[in-house]
């Protein structure tokens with residue numbers, strides 16, 4: 249291969265065709281972009297494309313690629329298949345809230361099958377960035393605050409995308425964004441990140457390690473600087489840690505335009521310099537919106553013979569990925585076959601179950617839930633989100649079919665049947681962002697009200713509907729374009745007049761169920777003490793409304809748990825359960841004089857329809873050597889006369905050592921479904937792996953003699969514990 253032919257394999261282009269009338273807000277010329285990319289393809293300069301999802305379009309472009317380069321090497325087609333392609337699953341933070349790796353894996357296996365069916369070979373997922381600051385909108389794409397949960401969820405997704413009985417139904421998984429992206433200063437997307445070594449090793453890197461260990465074949469870099477060095481130009485991170493230390497053998501892609509951004513960071517001198525520095529750092533492929541920096545490589549390499557090996561290694565990795573995914577044998581996709589796969593009812597059923605398993609019951613005073621459909625005469629469904637198909641499926645989806653999406657209103661109507669009168673009132677208008685979303689430009693993404701929307705009349709009609717009904721179901725939250733990439737917020741308030749509406753509905757005296765549609769915690773202080781039932785339904789996906797109805801009416805019991813600590817207000821951010829203790833720990837809950845410094849709902853929290861009683865945990869030995877393994881077990885009893893769901897969680901704490909350790913850390917969990925009155929014993933293993941941490945004293949991983957506490961319970965506040973000692977004798 250010639251040098252330009254090699255460089256082509258390392259160049260990925262966005263291929264955008266915006267719908268007519270769109271107002272492009274990205275850094276590219278919408279008119280010129282497709283023509284520019286086609287020109288690059290025809291002249292053999294593109295090795296990969298992204299953002300095309302129509303199979304006939306993929307075949308057309310692939311034909312051009314194959315004909316356009318001397319060796320006939322096809323292009324990889326990549327896309328953000330984040331939570332489904334046609335069948336939309338709950339958003340990733342919701343899937344994490346299921347604490348159910350099997351359901352997550354199966355969902356992503358279906359997403360992979362649908363993606364591959366249209367000709368996509370590679371997904372830019374899972375996003376495994378830890379998020380401890382909900383102002384950051386991309387929290388919705390990840391698994392929340394905890395490295396252990398995030399690692400389990402990451403591995404399940406990688407297996408789902410990449411493993412199948414039929415390899416032709418898999419895609420390459422690309423965990424992203426290495427690393428620290430979720431810790432953006434002030435929660436402002438893309439802003440710089442300063443992380444302590446301890447947090448980097450103990451918190452932010454482990455989910456990536458879990459994804460690599462699960463076999464991920466691609467990794468995406470991050471946009472920002474990490475501790476002063478751009479992540480996309482960090483040889484320490486990419487060549488050093490990822491490849492040499494972790495043994496990652498796949499290929500690394502930059503985030504969009506992140507190679508050229510090395511100039512923006514005040515790091516590289518110009519595009520040519522950024523290309524050399526990115527390649528040397530370990531970025532195999534550049535993802536470019538336009539004018540790739542890597543186009544300078546051929547010329548730059550002529551002056552630097554030492555780069556030939558680096559270039560060859562990168563090309564080899566990309567070609568290996570192409571060979572392994574089967575692209576070299578079958579570059580084209582079966583357009584007719586794709587329709588059957590995208591239409592499979594079984595895919596929608598799995599999405600419904602995934603949604604049911606993701607919901608988190610936050611409050612249920614007086615056991616208002618489940619509702620008994622046969623005892624109700626009327627239900628008022630309130631809030632425009634309740635009947636918005638587009639919002640039901642959430643952000644980061646483009647190939648959905650709104651006609652097959654079940655909204656909450658539709659789900660409730662279908663569940664209760666025609667004997668129950670279901671009234672719907674939006675109550676308030678759609679709330680618009682102060683600054684529009686870059687995703688609004690993609691056709692049907694910007695929420696709109698009907699032209700004649702009368703705000704005052706709508707508010708009154710909603711309150712009247714509640715007053716006249718046996719129960720009011722009020723859907724509150726954020727519209728889907730308020731969350732995701734470039735969707736950071738300075739406040740966690742319910743946007744618009746949603747709180748006022750909820751208050752007015754509660755004031756009618758009708759029992760109220762609040763459903764929260766969200767991808768981050770919102771300020772629910774008032775609802776948490778005034779609304780009897782609160783169910784977090786997230787953005788539940790294609791069959792979301794049906795799943796909501798099945799949980800509301802008790803066909804299934806909720807069993808999801810929060811994957812983050814839910815703050816009372818934005819002023820507490822960041823807040824997490826695995827903090828360290830400091831001076832006056834007895835005042836831990838009173839660090840602010842104006843409000844408790846505890847979360848509104850703790851990490852791991854979620855109710856079910858009934859009570860699960862936990863015994864004190866039992867450990868099989870209370871004294872052991874450094875490398876010994878203990879088992880800790882607990883007995884559970886479902887005291888309810890119905891089936892319930894719970895997630896049994898094990899937390900560990902090291903009392904002293906070479907560095908100060910957090911008060912507790914999640915180390916194992918198991919989701920359980922218990923039949924009426926059923927008992928179960930759950931056993932966890934606690935060994936050196938669970939006790940290992942990265943010590944700021946030695947700058948290395950350590951296992952130390954100490955005294956440990958192990959707690960088991962239904963959330964991170966459990967006090968049911970045992971103590972054991974580890975010695976190095």
Ligand code: BGC
Nearest residue numbers: 298328372424425503504733
């Ligand atoms: C995002 C990535 C995404 C890429 C391609 C970027 O702006 O940060 O997460 O995969 O665009 O859509």
